[in-house]
Amino acid sequence: MAERERLTNKERRAQSRDERKRREAELARKRKRNSLRNGLITAAVVAVVGAVLLQAFIGGPATLDDAILVNSSEVEDARAAAGCEMLVDREPLEDRSHFEANAAPSPDAIYTDVRPTHSGPHMLQTHPIVSSGANSQLDERSTTHNLEHGAVIVWHDPDQTDAGGEMGDWSETLNANGFANSRGGAAIFVSPYTDPGISSGKAIAFRAWGVAMDCDSWDEDVANGFVIDHYGTHGIAPERPLGPYPEGVLEYEDVEVDDNTDAPVDGQLMEEPEDDADTESTGDDGDAEPTEETTEDEPADE
Structure with a gap:
């Protein structure tokens, strides 16, 4: 037990x-x-x-609290210091024909003058927006269509300048603050350009529709001035309403603007009115109401 x-x-x-x-x-x-x-x-x-x-x-690009103000006299001085030369001044090529990507001629066959081109025949499709600097050369045939919609492209020769990163940061900031228009393909593009190379032999090539300005070196004041003068509705692109210029982002501090287009008026420096009684009333905020700019050519559907 x-x-x-x-x-x-x-x-x-x-x-x-x-x-x-x-x-x-x-x-x-x-x-x-x-x-x-x-x-x-x-x-x-x-x-x-x-x-x-x-x-x-x-x-990340900076969100701007206030407009970037540029002095036109300083821009002129910066252009001279950067060795800038205006090759084509609002004189686009007449041929605006379009072709499908799979039937596109080589760029060398269709662009036989200033390279990179400022206008001319181009692909039916616009190039997808590249908000900051591209790592490799963009297709000149598709980006020319972006120019037709009001884009600005800054090409650079990597063998002559190492400012590609700085240029990309600049474009990214402006695109993030209103310059990129995904619907129309208008934006500020930055890309290297090595084939066949910038025809003037300079390091930087600024392009808008019908405008070509090449410079020996990169200068942000020069770039800002070019954008103010030629981007979107400030330029002469046939379909520029697809690239409306964003208000309050980048502007001259000393140049009159057209009340209808908000574009700088050539040669018109801003002057203080002598007497408030002599100025035209523009409303409580003192600003004239802008009106939409129209062109003879209606925007393409593509």
Whole structure:
């Protein structure tokens, strides 16, 4: 009888040990799961914070609180210092024919004068918008269609300038603040140009529809002035209503603008009125109401 009781007690102790081990194993598994979950949460938080900090320090275009103001006299001085030369001044090529991408002639066959071109025949499709600087040369045949819609393209020769990154940051900021129009393909493009190379031999080639200006070096004041003068509805592109010039982003601080188009008026420096009574009333805010510019050519459907 005593032997049976001792065996029973042993069995109970063994059962107790087994139950204790089971509970300890379950607790260990629970701790491991909690530790893994907490680790994942911590890693996610660190990743989010890191991304925010990275964005704050190096990434993303700046959102402008105020317009970038450019002085026209300083732009003229900057053009001279950068060795800029106006090759074509609002004189586009007459041929505006379109062709499908799969039937497109080579660029060398259709652009036989100033390279990169400022106008001329082009693909039926516009080039997708590249908000910052392109890593490789964009297709001249499709980007010419973007020019027709009011885009500005700044090409550069990487062998003559290392400002490609700076140029890309510049275009990205302006595109993010209203210059990129995804519907019409109007934007500010920056791209290297090595084949066949900038025909003038200079390092930088600014292009708008019917306008070609080449410079020996990159200068942001020069670039800003070119955009103000020729982007979208400020330029002469046949389908420029597809590239409306964004108000309050980039403008001259000392040049009169046309009340109807908001474009700079050539040679008209701003002057303070002599007497408030002599000025025309424009409303409570003092600004004339702009009207939409129209052209003889209606925007294409493509």
